[in-house]
Amino acid sequence: MNAADAAPVTADNPLFRPSPLPFGLPSFGEITPEHCREALLAGMAEQRAEVAAIVGSEEPPGFENTVAAMERSGRLLVRAWSVFGNLTSSVSSPRLREIEREIAPLSAAHSDALRLDPALFARIDAVHEARHELGLDAEQVRLVERYHLDFRLSGAQLDEAGRARLTELNQELSGLTTTFGQNVQLAMEAAAVHVTDVEELAGLSGEEVAAARTAAADRDLEGWLLPLLLPTRQPLLAKLRDRELRRRVHEASVGRASSGEHDNGPVAVRIALLRAERARLLGFDTHADLVLADQTARTTEAVDAMLASMVPASVANAEAEAAVLTEVAARDGVELAPWDWAFYSEQVRAERYAVDTGALRPYFELDRVLVDGVFHAAGLLYGFRFTPRPDLPGYHPDVRVWEVTDADGSAVGLYLGDYFAREGKRGGAWMNSFVTQSRLLGTSPVVVNNLNVSRPPEGTPALLTLDEVDTLFHEFGHALHGLSSAVTYPRFAGTSVPRDFVEFPSQVNEMWATWPEVLAHYARHVETGEPIPASAVEAVEAARLWGEGFATLEYLAATLLDQAWHRVAPDAEIDDPVAFERAALEQAGVASDLVPPRYRTTYFNHVFAGGYSAGYYSYIWSEVLDADTVEWFKENGGLTRANGDAFREKLLAVGGSIDPMDAFRAVRGRDADPTPLLERRGLR
Numbered sequence: 276m277n278a279a280d281a282a283p284v285t286a287d288n289p290l291f292r293p294s295p296l297p298f299g300l301p302s303f304g305e306i307t308p309e310h311c312r313e314a315l316l317a318g319m320a321e322q323r324a325e326v327a328a329i330v331g332s333e334e335p336p337g338f339e340n341t342v343a344a345m346e347r348s349g350r351l352l353v354r355a356w357s358v359f360g361n362l363t364s365s366v367s368s369p370r371l372r373e374i375e376r377e378i379a380p381l382s383a384a385h386s387d388a389l390r391l392d393p394a395l396f397a398r399i400d401a402v403h404e405a406r407h408e409l410g411l412d413a414e415q416v417r418l419v420e421r422y423h424l425d426f427r428l429s430g431a432q433l434d435e436a437g438r439a440r441l442t443e444l445n446q447e448l449s450g451l452t453t454t455f456g457q458n459v460q461l462a463m464e465a466a467a468v469h470v471t472d473v474e475e476l477a478g479l480s481g482e483e484v485a486a487a488r489t490a491a492a493d494r495d496l497e498g499w500l501l502p503l504l505l506p507t508r509q510p511l512l513a514k515l516r517d518r519e520l521r522r523r524v525h526e527a528s529v530g531r532a533s534s535g536e537h538d539n540g541p542v543a544v545r546i547a548l549l550r551a552e553r554a555r556l557l558g559f560d561t562h563a564d565l566v567l568a569d570q571t572a573r574t575t576e577a578v579d580a581m582l583a584s585m586v587p588a589s590v591a592n593a594e595a596e597a598a599v600l601t602e603v604a605a606r607d608g609v610e611l612a613p614w615d616w617a618f619y620s621e622q623v624r625a626e627r628y629a630v631d632t633g634a635l636r637p638y639f640e641l642d643r644v645l646v647d648g649v650f651h652a653a654g655l656l657y658g659f660r661f662t663p664r665p666d667l668p669g670y671h672p673d674v675r676v677w678e679v680t681d682a683d684g685s686a687v688g689l690y691l692g693d694y695f696a697r698e699g700k701r702g703g704a705w706m707n708s709f710v711t712q713s714r715l716l717g718t719s720p721v722v723v724n725n726l727n728v729s730r731p732p733e734g735t736p737a738l739l740t741l742d743e744v745d746t747l748f749h750e751f752g753h754a755l756h757g758l759s760s761a762v763t764y765p766r767f768a769g770t771s772v773p774r775d776f777v778e779f780p781s782q783v784n785e786m787w788a789t790w791p792e793v794l795a796h797y798a799r800h801v802e803t804g805e806p807i808p809a810s811a812v813e814a815v816e817a818a819r820l821w822g823e824g825f826a827t828l829e830y831l832a833a834t835l836l837d838q839a840w841h842r843v844a845p846d847a848e849i850d851d852p853v854a855f856e857r858a859a860l861e862q863a864g865v866a867s868d869l870v871p872p873r874y875r876t877t878y879f880n881h882v883f884a885g886g887y888s889a890g891y892y893s894y895i896w897s898e899v900l901d902a903d904t905v906e907w908f909k910e911n912g913g914l915t916r917a918n919g920d921a922f923r924e925k926l927l928a929v930g931g932s933i934d935p936m937d938a939f940r941a942v943r944g945r946d947a948d949p950t951p952l953l954e955r956r957g958l959r
Contacts, residue, residue: 290314290355296667297678298689298719299710301358303670308370311359315378318352319385325349326389329398336398338409342419345399346715346764353765357709364707365725366671367699372457376450383449384442390429391438399423414932418764421931428569430557437556444553451546456884458539460701462532463503463878468524471498478516480633485732493698503528504727505702505880507871508829510740513617514633518609525614532877533853539877540852543840546883552845562841563889570775570890571936575842578892582835585895586864588958589831592824593870599623613869620822628818630811632741638798638807639744641694641728641737648744648797649751650677652787656919657759658682661690669693674723679758688712688720688758694747695737696727701880703727704746706753706781711768712760720769722757724750736801741815745785752784753777759927767932774886775893776935780927782894782901783908789816792914820957825870827956832872834892835863837882841889852876895952900939902951907943 289305291314296302325348334340359378363371389395402409403423406416430441469491470476476484476499487499494500501511501524509528515521532539550562559565563575572578597611600619604611611619624630646661653659661677669676673695679687688710696702710721726746731737739747756777757769770777787793789812798807839859849855856876860866874881881887904922911918925941940946953959 288313290358291317291351293354297664298686298721300667300676300689300721301354301670301709302668303358304668306358308362308368308374311355311362311371312374312378314351314355315359316381318349318355319381321351322349323385323388326392326395330392330394336401338402338406338411338415338419341398341402342415342422343715343764345422346418346766350716357707361707361709361723362670364701364705365693365699367460367701375453375457379449379453380446383445386429387438387442387445390426390431391433391441393431396426396431399426414763414767417932418766421766424569428557428565433556441553441556444549444556448546448549448553451542451549452884455539455542455546456701456880458532458537458542459505459878459880459884462537462539463505463702464698465537466503466527466531468501468503468520468527469496469498470501470520473499475517475520476515478514479511480636482731482735482738483511483514483729485735486729489730489732502696502729503531503702504696505878506873507875508617508873510617510742512614513621515618518615521614521618522612529613529871529875533875539883543876543879543883544849544852544855547840547843547849548845548847550841550888551843551847555845561843561889563838566774566841566889570773570893572775572892572896575838578838578896581896581899582831582838582892585827585956585958586831589824589827589956590864590867592957593828593867594824596620596822596824597869611869613871616825616869620825624818624821628814628821630814630818635807635811635815636738636740637801638811639739639741640801641739643797643799643801644739644744644747645692646797648788648793649748651796652748652784652790652793652914653751653755655792655914656787656916657755657923658916658919659687659755659758664689671697673697686719688722690754690758691721691723693723694726694728695730697730700725700727703880704750706750706757706770708757708769711757711765711771712762713765713768714761714763716765718765720757720760722754722769724754726750738801744788748785748788749781752781755784756780756927756930759923760930761928762930762932764932767930769930771931772935773931774890775896776900778894778897779900779904779939782898783904783922785901786905786908787914790914823957827958828865828867828870829873830895832860832863832865832867832870833874833879834895835865836860836872836874836876837879837887837889837891839863840876840882898955899949899952900947902955903943903947903949904939906951 288310289302290310293299294302329341329344332340363375399422403419406419430438433441476487487501490502491498491500503509507528509524512521512524554562554565557565567573567575600616600623601611603619603622604615609615650661658681660680664676664678667676669691671693674691674693677690679690681687704726706722706724708720708722710718712718712720728737728739728743753770760769762768795806799805836856836859857866882891908918922942926938929938
């Protein structure tokens, strides 16, 4: 669809009924932003009526008439949100952003109307009290327990005054988080670096220069444009020889959304203080404590212990790398600055390990990596097959659709891929669902992966960096989680697991990117078809630990910054968010002039607008499980259907229907051992 169109709504709004397309794929060509708005409003009204019927039932509370009925409710709202949420992330427009700002507080009020309904909670509480006497199966018992916990953590046990104040807090927070996310997107687009002299682009490949020309032309600019990616570190800094341009790119990156029209500093402060007040209202010391109550880590003390154990070695490793880079930069008469790090780090990688990562890009053509790498590994491991469906529409011309079948030919669902960066698309990479699997509802999964690969000039192939190859495998791991789902209740489908567990399966899937059998199948030169040289693969592996000091420290800095913001007291006085950030990093022992956090406060979308508040630690928490599971695969023969079937059946398929750590133990046979992670990151 063209998200900019705002056609008048008609009586036959396509979102008002399940899509007739295979697997319920939305009929994007028929859907306008106005259809989304109307369906969201109607969906909220419909669900309120459905819940009123549940509450008004004269029958005693039971599993079917209360908890299962809640699972069946809100189908129109879910259908509308799945479309609207994806469109605002991938093809945003002024009208979609306007609707998003309008709907956010209404959605918060709708959620509160359900979660804070004393009569509804009384029915759920009654079922919870009798859950072991009702003859329920294990998934049903867990569903009752999850609903009960969800409602308690949402404030269902508050008195009337508490519920009223919580509603006010949630209303304001919904608007602020929407504003923060929109500011990040608009500020990132505005911060793209415009270049008018092609000589400044020395060091970039011809294909990269042409992509910059295309990016400028897309905005009706003369010359070349260097769009920013979401993290602080911009990949082009490893190649640009012009130091002044490196400085401009770096400063544009770290300065995003920190001043002017899209300044997120005051927004972040207000979000943190409101979250702190809400946590106190709900009986927790901090927002972080509230979040951790429903994660596998359980307590802030557990998170602190893990992070503290990694800080000293990470700082030492980064300082050792800085010492090497300082010497290399001095040969050019340069005093090392943050914008020089990646450039000289790449020189060290080439000199010490004979690795020129830029020269490897012709071996990583997007379609070949996807089909002969990502899909191939999924076929060998899980038996999945991917058939292109060009007859099925996406929401943008870039989007492609594949039908997914199992090894026996039975239908699984649909996979959509949207890989190129463009205006209106938020930064980063992610997986979303348009339809989730559920036996209760008779639905099969429809999932989408989004990346932000630079669009190549017309008629030329898209070449990936090593990092982008890893990202593609990673995000497809999330897609596999959704596609493998085999649960009854939608509350548990696919990636509906704790935040600090959800990254685990996707991180495991990264291992196949460099697995010899998989790498040999896809890493071929785009022009000659020659396989990637064994010497290059060996050099990449030898260089694996170079740069881990920087990578781990920038991640830990962002994680500890997230924790600092979400442990403030509700009455804290924070006049200067930049000063708060600096003090937090210094107190945590991770402040570095040369290694800024992976995300600074004003563009930390994950935690202020993306659902990871007080949870950014989850990537490394999950990596403990990931690294240990990689060892399990290796110990048991690697890329085999037997291993894939075990991982799929015991962990991917069950989603949130069992305790996630029980799912991990079902595969590994024990609790996780952190040793493989420490070795992977050079921390021991």
